[in-house]
Amino acid sequence: MKRDDETSALDVAGLTKRFGSYTAVDEVSFSVGRGEIFGFLGPNGAGKTTTIKMLAGLLKPDGGAITICDHQMATDPTACKKLTAYIPDRPYLYEKLTGYEFLQFVASLYSLSREQFGSIEQYLQLFDLLDWQHHLIECYSHGMKQKIIMTAAFMLDCPLIIVDEPMVGLDPKSARIVKELLKNHARKGNSIFLSTHSLEIAEELCDRIGIIVHGELRSLGTLESLRREAQLDNSDLEEIFLELTGADELTAIISALKGDNG
Amino acid sequence: MRLRLLTPFLRTMRNRFFPAGTVPMKSLAVGLFGLLICLVLYLVSLKVVGYFHRQSELGVILSLKIFQMAWIVMFAMLIFSCMVSSVSTLFLSQDNEIIFAAPVTPGEIYFMRYLTTTFYTSWMMAVFSLPVFGAYGKVFQAGVFYWPLLIVCVVATALIASGIGMSLTVVLVRFFPARQTKDIIFYLSLCFGIFIYIIFRLLRPEDLVNPDKYVHFVEYLSSISQPAGPYVPAAWSANLLSLYLMDREIDWLLLALLVVGAPSLFFIGEWAMQRFFLVGYTKSQESFGGFRPFTRTGRYHPGTAQWIFKKESKTFLRDSAEWSQLFMIAALVVVYLYSFKALPVERSPLQTEYVTNLISFLNVGMTGFIITSLAGRFVFPAVGAETAAFWLIQSSPLSVGRFLLYKFLFYLAPFTLLSLLLVVTSDALLKISGPMWWFSVTASLVICWTVVGMAVGFGALYADFKAENRAAALGGMGALLFLFTAMTVVFLIIAGGASPMYHFMRHWMSGREIHLAQRIALLAWFMGSLLLGVLSVGFFWRKGCRSLTG
Numbered sequence: 001m002k003r004d005d006e007t008s009a010l011d012v013a014g015l016t017k018r019f020g021s022y023t024a025v026d027e028v029s030f031s032v033g034r035g036e037i038f039g040f041l042g043p044n045g046a047g048k049t050t051t052i053k054m055l056a057g058l059l060k061p062d063g064g065a066i067t068i069c070d071h072q073m074a075t076d077p078t079a080c081k082k083l084t085a086y087i088p089d090r091p092y093l094y095e096k097l098t099g100y101e102f103l104q105f106v107a108s109l110y111s112l113s114r115e116q117f118g119s120i121e122q123y124l125q126l127f128d129l130l131d132w133q134h135h136l137i138e139c140y141s142h143g144m145k146q147k148i149i150m151t152a153a154f155m156l157d158c159p160l161i162i163v164d165e166p167m168v169g170l171d172p173k174s175a176r177i178v179k180e181l182l183k184n185h186a187r188k189g190n191s192i193f194l195s196t197h198s199l200e201i202a203e204e205l206c207d208r209i210g211i212i213v214h215g216e217l218r219s220l221g222t223l224e225s226l227r228r229e230a231q232l233d234n235s236d237l238e239e240i241f242l243e244l245t246g247a248d249e250l251t252a253i254i255s256a257l258k259g260d261n262g
Numbered sequence: 263m264r265l266r267l268l269t270p271f272l273r274t275m276r277n278r279f280f281p282a283g284t285v286p287m288k289s290l291a292v293g294l295f296g297l298l299i300c301l302v303l304y305l306v307s308l309k310v311v312g313y314f315h316r317q318s319e320l321g322v323i324l325s326l327k328i329f330q331m332a333w334i335v336m337f338a339m340l341i342f343s344c345m346v347s348s349v350s351t352l353f354l355s356q357d358n359e360i361i362f363a364a365p366v367t368p369g370e371i372y373f374m375r376y377l378t379t380t381f382y383t384s385w386m387m388a389v390f391s392l393p394v395f396g397a398y399g400k401v402f403q404a405g406v407f408y409w410p411l412l413i414v415c416v417v418a419t420a421l422i423a424s425g426i427g428m429s430l431t432v433v434l435v436r437f438f439p440a441r442q443t444k445d446i447i448f449y450l451s452l453c454f455g456i457f458i459y460i461i462f463r464l465l466r467p468e469d470l471v472n473p474d475k476y477v478h479f480v481e482y483l484s485s486i487s488q489p490a491g492p493y494v495p496a497a498w499s500a501n502l503l504s505l506y507l508m509d510r511e512i513d514w515l516l517l518a519l520l521v522v523g524a525p526s527l528f529f530i531g532e533w534a535m536q537r538f539f540l541v542g543y544t545k546s547q548e549s550f551g552g553f554r555p556f557t558r559t560g561r562y563h564p565g566t567a568q569w570i571f572k573k574e575s576k577t578f579l580r581d582s583a584e585w586s587q588l589f590m591i592a593a594l595v596v597v598y599l600y601s602f603k604a605l606p607v608e609r610s611p612l613q614t615e616y617v618t619n620l621i622s623f624l625n626v627g628m629t630g631f632i633i634t635s636l637a638g639r640f641v642f643p644a645v646g647a648e649t650a651a652f653w654l655i656q657s658s659p660l661s662v663g664r665f666l667l668y669k670f671l672f673y674l675a676p677f678t679l680l681s682l683l684l685v686v687t688s689d690a691l692l693k694i695s696g697p698m699w700w701f702s703v704t705a706s707l708v709i710c711w712t713v714v715g716m717a718v719g720f721g722a723l724y725a726d727f728k729a730e731n732r733a734a735a736l737g738g739m740g741a742l743l744f745l746f747t748a749m750t751v752v753f754l755i756i757a758g759g760a761s762p763m764y765h766f767m768r769h770w771m772s773g774r775e776i777h778l779a780q781r782i783a784l785l786a787w788f789m790g791s792l793l794l795g796v797l798s799v800g801f802f803w804r805k806g807c808r809s810l811t812g
Contacts, residue, residue, distance in 0.1 A: 056653075056656075056657040057656060057657055058653060058656045058657055060811060077661070078659045078660075078661055079659075081657060081658055081659040082659040084657070086653070086657040088653055090650070092649060092650030092651045092653065093651050093654075094573060094577060094648075094649075094651050095649075096576060096577045096580040096581055097573060097576060097577070098555075098556050101572075101573075101576065104562045104569065105569050105572075105573050106654065106658075107562055107564070108562075108564060108565060108566050108568070108569035108570075109566055109569070109654070109655070109658040109659065109660050110658060110659060111564055111566065111659075112562075112564065113564060114561070114562055114563070114564070117562045134555040134556050135555050135556070136556070136580070
């Protein structure tokens with residue numbers, strides 16, 4: 001399933017993670033090209049977050065290799081992390097720092113120059129955070145925390161953004177802005193690895209989609225190729241997803257529920 | 263029905279200590295370690311109480327006075343600790359939303375919180391007080407009823423302390439938001455601790471065993487043989503057990519007060535809960551504070567170390583539970599140094615210079631133990647204090663090793679200053695100069711840096727990113743292991759220096775020539791201590807780094 005693409009931003013080969021005797025991620029391989037938005041889908045507990053944590057350097061794989069812009073995560077994690085901005089699904093932050101101080105702190109971790117740091121103004125404005133930037137993060141709402149992390153990620157302007165559930169907690173306006181920012185980032189030749197449960201987002205944003213089930217990469221390709229694989233021409237991603245993840249029993253459940261209501 | 267809310271607590275305990283119905287090695291090790299501590303406590307108490315007991319009538323009365331004081335101090339500590347915990351468990355707990363949204367009555371919630379809070383705040387007191395009070399039973403050769411009476415007293419005192427603490431908390435949160443109440447109780451308990459500490463020291467307890475200070479012996483005897491206050495529940499326990507220890511008699515009134523007191527206070531608390539809980543809980547959700555904007559910090563300058571230091575200091579200074587501990591340290595320093603000023607070295611039958619040098623030598627160890635306990639409080643939890651936000655460090659280009667190094671450097675300066683302050687000032691008060699001054703400064707620096715380094719390493723190895731605050735991390739197994747290991751290293755460094763320093767000083771004080779072998783022995787001790795420090799720090803850092811990069 002590896003793309004023979006010399007310009008890959010992210011290459012994953014045989015990635016494996018076990019917790020005791022349970023294999024959470026099993027020999028997963030794929031690559032993400034430069035300028036590509038790659039969607040990563042799967043049911044709950046399929047191994048999405050474990051995979052993402054390994055890509056972001058938060059978990060050590062038991063097998064396989066991760067290569068980010070020609071740097072190996074196993075041998076040169078610092079270089080890999082310098083090229084990657086990570087947006088987790090739950091916004092845990094330093095509650096006793098202000099939003100502005102948090103951004104300064106993140107910038108210092110990535111050794112950003114003063115000029116690069118100057119870009120935060122536009123993102124804070126876009127996310128309506130200008131008036132809140134000097135307040136403690138502990139008084140931010142869930143969505144505001146998510147937006148300050150987004151600001152940090154876009155401020156870093158890395159060649160690869162790894163994002164777990166990008167729209168959780170965001171209001172419709174901010175969600176729209178995030179989508180546009182992601183598309184814009186990809187247009188500049190950067191890559192985005194995006195995990196989501198929202199099939200609409202995947203359908204709208206992603207160039208290619210990988211579907212993981214029980215730790216194994218079940219399907220990988222464009223929406224068109226997935227349609228062909230599922231033998232569901234003219235179907236939307238939801239139907240393809242249900243077909244490919246083996247949720248056949250869902251039809252029976254829905255029929256039964258309709259029967260109950262009727 | 264009341265028991266159903268206890269299910270998560272009971273299951274959590276079972277899953278924590280007996281996962282999958284087995285007894286893992288870790289649980290066994292924790293149990294054995296606890297038993298070992300109990301045994302040591304029992305043996306030490308046996309020796310101390312036995313010593314007092316052998317000192318005729320006066321010793322017996324003194325030992326019982328200490329017995330009563332122990333009960334009362336323990337009781338006061340339990341009330342304050344229960345109040346601080348119950349603000350969290352009753353009003354700020356994360357499972358409140360699930361439980362309070364369910365059709366359960368406040369009384370049911372109170373019952374569950376009452377039992378769990380009592381368990382959390384008093385298990386350690388119960389476990390570690392039993393060997394101490396058990397030693398009294400052994401020394402006084404108490405009858406068979408002493409043991410059931412002791413258990414009833416410990417359990418009843420803990421339940422009464424919880425009853426008082428929780429009832430007061432429910433009423434206080436009715437008037438102040440939960441977070442403020444927590445701070446208020448915290449400051450009160452801190453002030454109480456500092457007050458007790460300073461008063462106890464300024465009373466010069468060493469004079470208690472010096473009857474010369476009393477004009478009449480009878481006056482002295484009567485002043486210390488007064489029974490403890492009759493309105494304090496802990497005194498009921500103390501008096502009940504004292505009477506039984508002395509005369510093998512059971513005061514049924516005191517026993518009845520203890521047995522009836524606990525459920526009575528529970529029902530008062532339950533009533534207060536039904537009456538005030540909803541108002542207090544509503545306030546606890548409103549009191550977020552922080553709507554005040556902070557002044558804009560200076561312009562951004564690249565520099566990771568600088569920003570790690572800034573983040574650490576801001577996080578520390580903006581958390582009242584953290585910076586307020588500095589008062590406690592200030593009190594500790596004042597009392598510690600006052601002790602040197604008050605030392606009656608001139609009354610010693612030995613040569614003053616010999617005594618002061620010996621005290622200066624032992625002072626290095628004492629300073630080491632103080633630094634160790636403070637490192638356990640502030641440095642050990644520093645990695646876990648990153649909380650769940652640690653993902654940011656893990657996913658950044660900053661390596662874990664370098665991150666730990668910055669943490670170490672951040673804490674090194676204040677700990678070095680404190681260590682020097684304690685050693686240099688006490689040396690000045692003791693009028694120490696010459697080789698002993700250099701020895702004490704050098705040894706305390708080696709100890710300080712080793713202990714701070716080990717605290718960072720252990721903190722990484724046992725990082726608890728879910729701990730509510732730094733103080734909470736102190737109750738864990740990792741903190742105990744750190745304290746135990748660091749104190750062993752401190753002891754080894756001091757013990758290693760004893761012989762070479764003794765011979766060196768003996769020659770130096772008598773004005774004799776110091777042999778080359780003595781100089782080499784001292785140098786070997788210094789190099790050995792340095793090596794021990796480097797190896798200890800290196801070993802635990804490597805393990806810590808490995809644990810964090812998992």
